[in-house]
Amino acid sequence: MCGIMTSLNLELFEELRILLNDNFSYLIDTYISDTTKRVEQLNAAIEIENWDEVRTIAHVMKSSSANIGALELSDISQQIEHDSVYNTRGVKIIYARLRAELSAVIVCLNKNR
Amino acid sequence: MNILIVDDDSTNLLILSSILKAEGYTVETASNGSEAVDKFTSGYFELVLMDVMMPVMDGYQATLKIKELSLDRFVPIIFLTAITDEYQLAKCVESGGDDFLTKPYNKVILRSKINAMARIQALYDVVQTQKSKLISLNQQIEDDLDLAKHVYDSILSTTKIDPVIDSKIIPVAGFNGDVILSVKNSYGGYHLMLGDFTGHGLAASFGTIPVADLFYRLTETGFKIADIAVEINNKLNILLPTGYFCAACFISLDENGQKIEILNAGIPDVLLFQENNVLEYPSVHLPLGVVKTSLSKLKFVQCKITSPSRLVVYSDGVIEAKNKEGIMFGEDALKSLFSNNIQVELDDVVKEIDIHRETCSQDDDLTIASVKLPFLTKDKSLVYSRSEVSYEWKLELEFDRDFIRKQQPAMNITSAIMSQNIPDSHRDKIFTIITELYNNSLEHGILGLDSALKSSPEGFSEYYTMREMLLSQLDDAKINISISNKLHDSGGILIIEQKDSGNGFDYTGLYSQPSNNIYSGRGIILVRSLCKTLTYSEKGTRVIAEYVWNYD
Numbered sequence: 001m002c003g004i005m006t007s008l009n010l011e012l013f014e015e016l017r018i019l020l021n022d023n024f025s026y027l028i029d030t031y032i033s034d035t036t037k038r039v040e041q042l043n044a045a046i047e048i049e050n051w052d053e054v055r056t057i058a059h060v061m062k063s064s065s066a067n068i069g070a071l072e073l074s075d076i077s078q079q080i081e082h083d084s085v086y087n088t089r090g091v092k093i094i095y096a097r098l099r100a101e102l103s104a105v106i107v108c109l110n111k112n113r
Numbered sequence: 114m115n116i117l118i119v120d121d122d123s124t125n126l127l128i129l130s131s132i133l134k135a136e137g138y139t140v141e142t143a144s145n146g147s148e149a150v151d152k153f154t155s156g157y158f159e160l161v162l163m164d165v166m167m168p169v170m171d172g173y174q175a176t177l178k179i180k181e182l183s184l185d186r187f188v189p190i191i192f193l194t195a196i197t198d199e200y201q202l203a204k205c206v207e208s209g210g211d212d213f214l215t216k217p218y219n220k221v222i223l224r225s226k227i228n229a230m231a232r233i234q235a236l237y238d239v240v241q242t243q244k245s246k247l248i249s250l251n252q253q254i255e256d257d258l259d260l261a262k263h264v265y266d267s268i269l270s271t272t273k274i275d276p277v278i279d280s281k282i283i284p285v286a287g288f289n290g291d292v293i294l295s296v297k298n299s300y301g302g303y304h305l306m307l308g309d310f311t312g313h314g315l316a317a318s319f320g321t322i323p324v325a326d327l328f329y330r331l332t333e334t335g336f337k338i339a340d341i342a343v344e345i346n347n348k349l350n351i352l353l354p355t356g357y358f359c360a361a362c363f364i365s366l367d368e369n370g371q372k373i374e375i376l377n378a379g380i381p382d383v384l385l386f387q388e389n390n391v392l393e394y395p396s397v398h399l400p401l402g403v404v405k406t407s408l409s410k411l412k413f414v415q416c417k418i419t420s421p422s423r424l425v426v427y428s429d430g431v432i433e434a435k436n437k438e439g440i441m442f443g444e445d446a447l448k449s450l451f452s453n454n455i456q457v458e459l460d461d462v463v464k465e466i467d468i469h470r471e472t473c474s475q476d477d478d479l480t481i482a483s484v485k486l487p488f489l490t491k492d493k494s495l496v497y498s499r500s501e502v503s504y505e506w507k508l509e510l511e512f513d514r515d516f517i518r519k520q521q522p523a524m525n526i527t528s529a530i531m532s533q534n535i536p537d538s539h540r541d542k543i544f545t546i547i548t549e550l551y552n553n554s555l556e557h558g559i560l561g562l563d564s565a566l567k568s569s570p571e572g573f574s575e576y577y578t579m580r581e582m583l584l585s586q587l588d589d590a591k592i593n594i595s596i597s598n599k600l601h602d603s604g605g606i607l608i609i610e611q612k613d614s615g616n617g618f619d620y621t622g623l624y625s626q627p628s629n630n631i632y633s634g635r636g637i638i639l640v641r642s643l644c645k646t647l648t649y650s651e652k653g654t655r656v657i658a659e660y661v662w663n664y665d
Contacts, residue, residue, distance in 0.1 A: 012217065020131045031124045059166050063193075064124035066217040 007104045012069035013112065028113050031068050032106055035061060039102055042080075046091055054091065055084040070105045073098070114231065115157055118142045119149040119175065120164040120193060125216070129162065129193075132220055138227075146170030150178045160230060161190045162214065165201060173208040180209040187237035189230035258315070262287060265318060277370065278305060280482035281459045283430075283475065290317025291428045291480035294328045299532050301368030304332045304341065305482065308361040308401070309380060309428040313478045320359055320402075323348055335532020337540070338365035339411050340524065342376055342401075349402030358400040362426050363413075370488035373424065374413045381432055381444065385416065386423040386451045392416070418486045423455050430479035434466045442469045459483060505605075506533060507597040514590045517555065523548040530596065530607065539662045542643050543607065546658060549636035550611050551592065556580060558615030558654055559590045590614050604663035606645070610656070617652030 017024050038057050045053040062077035076098045083090045116138050120126050123144075130140045141156065143149035147170040149161070161179060165172040176190050191212045192205040205213065211233075212226055265288060278295045290310040298304050306328055310317040324345055331341045342363045349359055360379030367373070377383050379400030385392040397412050427447070434442040442465075450457050450465060459481055466479070508529065512522060527544040531537065556562045560583040566572040591614040599606045620637075641647045645659045 016128065016131075019135055020127070023127065023131065027124065027127050030127060034123055056166060060122050063216045064122045067125055067128045069217075 007070060007072055007101065008108045008112070009069040009071050010112075016069065025113055027068070028109050031064060032109060035064065035102060036106075039099060042095065042098075046095055049088070051084045051088055051091075055081050058084060065105075068109075070101075073101045073105050076101055114159050114227070115139045115141070116160045116162065116227075117149060117152060117156075117158040118162045119144075119146065119167070119172065120162075121145055121167040122164075125164070125193070129218060132218060132223060136220075136224060136227075146172060146175030146178075149175045150182075153179050153182060159188060159234065160227060161188060162193055163190050163210070164193045165205065173204055176205075176208045176210055186241065187234050189234060191226060191230070258287075261315065265322065277488055278303065278482060278484050279459055281463050281480070283463065283479040284313065285475050285478055286314040288313075288315045288318035289321070289478050290314065291430070291478040292321040292324060293480055293482050294325055295482075296329055296332050298332050298365070299335045300534070302370075303366040303484075304328070304338050305364040305366065305426070305484070306341075306345075306361060307380060307426045307428065307480060307482060308359045309430070309478070309480070310359045311357045317478070320349060320353060320357070323352060324359065334528065336528045337531060337537065338363050338374060339376070339408055339413055340528055342378075342411055343406055343408055346378075346401045346406045350405050353402040358402040360396075360400040360429070364424070364426065365413075366484065366486070368488075370484065370486040371418045373416050373418065373486070375416065376411055376413045381427060381429055384425040384448065384451070386425065386455050387420055388455070391448060391452060421455070422486045423451060424484045424486055425451060425481065426483075427481040428478060430475075430477035431466065431481050433477065434470050434475070434479065436469055436471050436473055442466050456485075504533070505598055505600055507595065510594045510596075512592045512594075514587055517559070517590050517592060518584050518587055521551075523551055526594070526596070530598075533598065535598075535605075535607075535662055536664055539660075543660065543662075545636075546609065546640050546643055546660060549640045550609065550656060550658060551594075553618075553637055554592055554611060554613040554615065554654075554656075557618040558613045559587070559592075560584065561616060604661065607660040607662065609658045609660065611658075612651075612655045615654060617654045620649040620653045 016027065020027050038061055042054060042057045042061075045051075045057065058077045058081035062074050062081060065071070065077060066074035076094060079094050080091055080098065083094060116133055118126055118129050118133070118140060119142070120129070121144050126142045126144070130142055133140045141152060141158070143152050145167045146163075149163070150170070152158075153161070161176075163172040163176060167175075172192060176192075179188065179190065189211040190209060191214050192210045193214050193216065194201060194205065202213065211230065214223060214226060280293050280295075282289060282291060282293055284291065290313040292308040292310075293306070294308075295303055295305040306324075308321065308324055310320045327345050327348060328341060331344055336344070345361075353359070358379070362378065362380045362383055363374075363376045364383075365374040375383055375394045376398060377394050377396045378398035379396050382396075383394040385394070394414055397414075398406070398410070425447075432442050432444050432447055446465070446469070447462070450462055462481060463479075508526075510522070510526070512520075516522070523544060526547050527540065530543055530547075531540055535543070557564065560580060562576060562580060562583070564576070566576040566579075593612045595610045597608045599608065637647070640658060643660065645661050646657070647659075648657045649655070650657075
């Protein structure tokens with residue numbers, strides 16, 4: 001099972017496994033690949049301080065992470081979405097947390113697929 | 114149900130479409146608003162699940178476009194959103210969204226929301242179907258009304274309102290339950306009729322069509338106003354359902370507007386304004402169409418005009434026009450308008466009624482007509498001369514079995530005779546002669562009935578029962594009537610010759626002292642007293658009567 005228990009809501013995750021059945025593995029691949037790409041885009045946007053872009057990417061990550069059961073990652077994304085508008089200075093610090101949490105989620109997903 | 118899911122995130126699309134497919138829905142996906150609009154245009158979707166923030170075209174714009182594309186049906190759009198932003202939620206509604214679904218998706222909530230939308234959709238479909246049914250029904254009613262109005266207008270537009278007769282007709286609706294008819298008659302005068310059918314609008318106007326038709330046709334044929342009144346009443350009695358009738362007034366004016374005849378059958382008092390007083394002609398007969406009537410029941414009032422006068426007829430809509438307090442305009446107000454100024458324009462009268470009514474809407478058809486009497490000639494002096502005289506003519510008629518069994522020709526024959534400028538004072542006598550001669554030939558000559566039967570009440574009824582029976586069994590019969598008019602200085606002689614195919618009757622009693630039941634047909638005594646000569650021959654199958662008439 002998963003090492004960092006807070007990274008994934010297993011109840012929701014197991015529901016998805018039943019629901020998607022054969023597509024479950026494909027769902028995890030899609031999520032990991034999309035999210036990894038988005039984190040890189042997010043990094044680039046933070047570098048050039050394109051806060052609109054930051055907010056948009058964080059918004060998508062917030063919803064897809066929540067849907068797959070990565071609730072902590074969804075919360076961090078929401079924090080970034082919020083700070084990109086109201087507290088841009090805090091964004092870089094939270095971004096580091098986001099990366100760490102994503103790594104944990106990916107490990108967890110791969111373990112449970 | 115076909116559902117379109119719009120989201121730019123593949124994970125979300127995958128999860129949501131899996132949930133919906135598991136519920137048995139058919140699902141398609143689009144990854145931004147623009148793609149959603151394209152898919153919606155080319156496919157058929159009954160529900161859309163729409164993300165808000167998307168590249169290329171966001172959820173608000175896509176919703177506006179999709180709603181525009183589906184004006185004729187209800188396609189629910191449910192926004193996929195986090196509930197955190199109130200501004201965003203408001204914008205979802207403004208752009209046409211019907212509901213929200215928050216992430217992460219909850220299957221139970223999703224299912225109930227889709228079901229709720231499906232119910233609204235079904236309701237909308239029912240409403241839509243009923244609406245289009247109503248539209249087509251309404252269209253049909255309008256087409257029917259247009260057609261009816263066309264027929265109605267074209268019949269009533271033949272109204273030959275003469276300049277001497279002034280009238281105002283203001284219906285509540287496009288169709289009028291009031292009718293005013295006037296036409297120059299073959300005696301040089303005018304016939305005028307005002308009718309007010311029960312109710313107003315289309316239902317009330319139906320009866321005006323046969324009335325107008327009869328009024329014009331009979332006047333043209335030479336019928337007198339009283340005959341026309343009888344015919345119209347009896348026609349309406351057959352046509353109108355119980356509870357529907359026509360209050361009416363018939364007026365005949367001679368060629369100079371000096372002699373008038375009035376029959377008021379159920380309308381407010383007809384008023385005749387003179388210099389210092391006003392004569393009233395109240396209703397003396399049931400409204401038309403209530404019961405069958407006959408000439409003897411129609412009491413026409415005759416009136417001679419000796420000074421400048423104004424005759425006013427109107428429907429009850431005039432005096433019953435109410436204001437806010439429910440107070441009617443009233444007969445007194447109408448009278449004072451004409452009393453104060455005998456020349457008052459009808460337009461001004463109508464204006465006064467409008468003023469009285471204030472803001473209250475009209476609730477009955479309103480009709481008023483007036484005639485200034487006597488008529489003035491071009492040189493403004495009164496005309497007293499006779500405009501037309503009679504001439505010599507001959508009329509030949511033959512009635513066969515089928516006619517004899519079903520018809521009574523006396524009225525029509527009399528009207529035909531009277532239309533040839535014979536003074537009206539002779540009408541009743543001529544009618545009596547024609548009727549009695551005809552009935553005598555039929556009942557005694559052809560049917561062989563014995564009028565002695567009529568001496569007791571039982572026999573009287575038996576007589577008519579036998580008459581009916583014999584008539585229905587009548588095999589072959591013929592009655593020929595020839596009427597000619599010969600003129601002399603102060604009038605003329607009508608020579609009425611009648612021959613029938615019957616076996617004749619014993620007319621010898623005619624030439625002896627009259628006593629009870631000696632000969633058949635007591636009516637013949639009356640005829641003989643009216644005529645200059647009455648001669649029977651050929652066993653009573655042939656008779657010649659000479660009737661002398663004079664100008665008044």
